[in-house]
Amino acid sequence: QVQLVESGGGLVQAGGSLRLSCAASGRTFSNYVMGWFRQAPGKEREFVAAHNWRGTSTYYADSVKGRFTISRDNAKNTLYLQMNSLKPEDTAAYYCSARPIVFVTDPDRWDYWGQGTQVTVSS
Numbered sequence: 001q002v003q004l005v006e007s008g009g010g011l012v013q014a015g016g017s018l019r020l021s022c023a024a025s026g027r028t029f030s031n032y033v034m035g036w037f038r039q040a041p042g043k044e045r046e047f048v049a050a051h052n053w054r055g056t057s058t059y060y061a062d063s064v065k066g067r068f069t070i071s072r073d074n075a076k077n078t079l080y081l082q083m084n085s086l087k088p089e090d091t092a093a094y095y096c097s098a099r100p101i102v103f104v105t106d107p108d109r110w111d112y113w114g115q116g117t118q119v120t121v122s123s
Contacts (some may be wrong), residue, residue, distance in 0.1 A: 002026035002112045004096045009117030016086050016121070022079040022096030022114060030054070033103045034072065034079045035110070038092035038119075045095070047105040049081060059103055064090075086121045093118050 008020040020036070035050025049070040051058040059072055069082040079096060096114040097107070104110075 002098070004098065004112055004114035006094065006096045006114045007029040009094060009119045011120045011122065012086055014086060014121055014123050015087055017084045018086065018119060020081040020083065020096075020117060020119075024077045024079065024096075024098065029077065029098060033100045033117055034096070034098050034099055035059075035069065035103075036079075036081045037095045037097055037107050037110075038090075038115075039095070040092040043092075047107065047109045048094070050103055051053070052103070057103070059105075061105075076091075083119070086119075088121045088123045090120060091121050 005023045006020060008018060012018055013105045033050055033052050036048040037045050038048050039045040047061050048064055049060045049068055051070055067085045071080045093116040095116045097110040098112040099110040
């Protein structure tokens with residue numbers, strides 16, 4: 001059974017940093033794209049960042065480029081999202097996700113999801 005478990009969310013002031021983690025288990029993710037999405041209250045879930053498990057390709061939403069960095073530790077089967085220069089508009093529940101092979105931004109086409117971790121950025 002595939003499990004994605006996020007951690008690391010919290011309350012931070014604008015300009016601060018947080019690092020999210022996603023522990024993956026239950027299958028081999030070597031041919032999977034792993035990524036982060038977020039959903040603010042009253043809004044649709046949106047793509048944030050992703051990369052293939054080999055780490056040869058990374059993808060970012062324009063709104064987070066230059067501020068967020070996605071990385072992974074294959075030995076620990078863990079995905080990370082380093083978030084710097086946080087803004088109040090980054091406030092959302094952040095979800096870890098996985099899908100096979102091909103990167104897409106449409107969340108409806110991703111197969112596995114974690115339970116989410118809340119990030120709140122105060123002004």
